[in-house]
Amino acid sequence: MPSIAYFGPQGTFSEQAARAHAGDEDALVPMRTVPLALAAVRAGEADIACVPVENSVEGAVSATMDALAVDEPLVAVAEVVLPVRFSVLVRPGLAAEEVRTVASHPHALAQVQGWLGEHLPAASPTAATSTAAAAVGVLEGEWDAAVTAPVAASHYALSVLATDVADVDGAMTRFLLLRRPGELPAPTGSDRTSIVVVAAAERTGVLAEMLTELALRGINLTRIESRPHQGQLGRYRFYLDLDGHVVEQRVGDALAALHRRCQELRFLGSYPKAEPSLAGAAVLTGNTDHDYAAAGEWLAAVRGGSTP
Numbered sequence: 666m667p668s669i670a671y672f673g674p675q676g677t678f679s680e681q682a683a684r685a686h687a688g689d690e691d692a693l694v695p696m697r698t699v700p701l702a703l704a705a706v707r708a709g710e711a712d713i714a715c716v717p718v719e720n721s722v723e724g725a726v727s728a729t730m731d732a733l734a735v736d737e738p739l740v741a742v743a744e745v746v747l748p749v750r751f752s753v754l755v756r757p758g759l760a761a762e763e764v765r766t767v768a769s770h771p772h773a774l775a776q777v778q779g780w781l782g783e784h785l786p787a788a789s790p791t792a793a794t795s796t797a798a799a800a801v802g803v804l805e806g807e808w809d810a811a812v813t814a815p816v817a818a819s820h821y822a823l824s825v826l827a828t829d830v831a832d833v834d835g836a837m838t839r840f841l842l843l844r845r846p847g848e849l850p851a852p853t854g855s856d857r858t859s860i861v862v863v864a865a866a867e868r869t870g871v872l873a874e875m876l877t878e879l880a881l882r883g884i885n886l887t888r889i890e891s892r893p894h895q896g897q898l899g900r901y902r903f904y905l906d907l908d909g910h911v912v913e914q915r916v917g918d919a920l921a922a923l924h925r926r927c928q929e930l931r932f933l934g935s936y937p938k939a940e941p942s943l944a945g946a947a948v949l950t951g952n953t954d955h956d957y958a959a960a961g962e963w964l965a966a967v968r969g970g971s972t973p
C-alpha cells in the first residue's frame with residue numbers, strides 16, 4: 666500500500682492532486698510544508714511526495730524548486746495539472762463587512778487580489794503556509810477568512826462566503842509526484858524530462874551553450890526557471906523542462922553533453938505529460954532514435970575500417 670505525502674494539511678490543492686494520482690489503496694499523509702513532504706520520502710517514511718511546482722499565473726513555487734535541488738535526489742514519476750479556482754471561507758456567522766483579515770498561501774492571495782479588493786476591501790491579506798493552513802487558522806480564530814481549495818469546505822466547519830473565485834480565468838497549477846530514484850516510468854511518446862543545471866563557469870554565452878545542446882538535437886524546451894545558487898548574487902541554478910524521455914537517444918545524448926559542460930546536473934525525472942494538449946513539437950527528422958541508431962552503425966563501420 667504506497668503512501669503519498671502531500672503538502673497539507675487536509676484540504677489543499679496538493680491533496681486534490683495526490684487524489685487524482687492515487688489508487689484506492691494508497692494512504693495519503695498531509696505534511697505541513699513542501700520540504701517536509703520531500704523529506705518524508707527521502708527518509709523512507711512515505712513512498713511518493715505530491716507538491717506544487719508551478720502556476721500559470723504566479724509562476725514557479727520556489728519552495729519546491731529549492732528543495733528539489735538539494736539533499737538526496739528525488740525523481741518525478743508523474744505530473745498532475747489542476748484548474749485552480751478558489752473558495753473563500755469564513756468563521757460561521759461572520760458577514761463579509763466584518764472580515765478584517767484574510768489568509769492563504771501567497772500564490773493563492775496573488776491570484777485573487779482583484780476579487781479581494783472588490784469584495785473584501787477592508788481585509789488585510791496575510792500569508793499562511795498553505796491554503797488549508799489558512800482555513801485551520803480561521804477555525805482557531807487567528808484570521809477572519811481563508812482563500813482555499815473548494816475541497817477545504819468539506820474538511821473544516823467554516824461558512825462558504827464565495828466559490829469559483831479567480832482573477833484570471835483558466836489558471837492552472839502543475840504538481841509533481843516524486844519518488845526515491847528507481848525504475849523510470851516507461852516512455853509513452855508524450856513525456857517530459859526535468860533537470861537542474863549549474864554552469865561550469867561564469868562567462869559570456871554559457872547559458873546559450875547549454876541550451877544549444879538541446880536545440881542541436883531538436884529538443885523542445887518547455888520551461889526554464891532560475892533560482893539563486895548557494896546564496897550568491899550572479900550565480901544561478903537553471904531548471905529546465907524539455908520534451909522527451911531520457912531513454913530516447915536525443916535526450917540521453919543532450920543530458921550527457923550537459924554533464925560534460927556543467928558544474929552540477931541533477932536529473933529530476935522523465936514522466937508522462939499530464940495532458941496531450943501539453944504535448945510539444947514533434948521530433949524533427951535527424952533526431953529520432955532510428956536516426957541515432959543508423960548514425961551509430963555508420964560510425965562503427967568507419968571505425969571498423971569499412972566506409973559504407
Ligand SMILES: O=C(O)C(=O)Cc1ccccc1
Binds near residue numbers: 680717
Ligand atoms: O496551498 C495549497 O492548497 C497548495 O497545494 C499550494 C497551492 C496554492 C495556491 C494555488 C495552488 C496550489
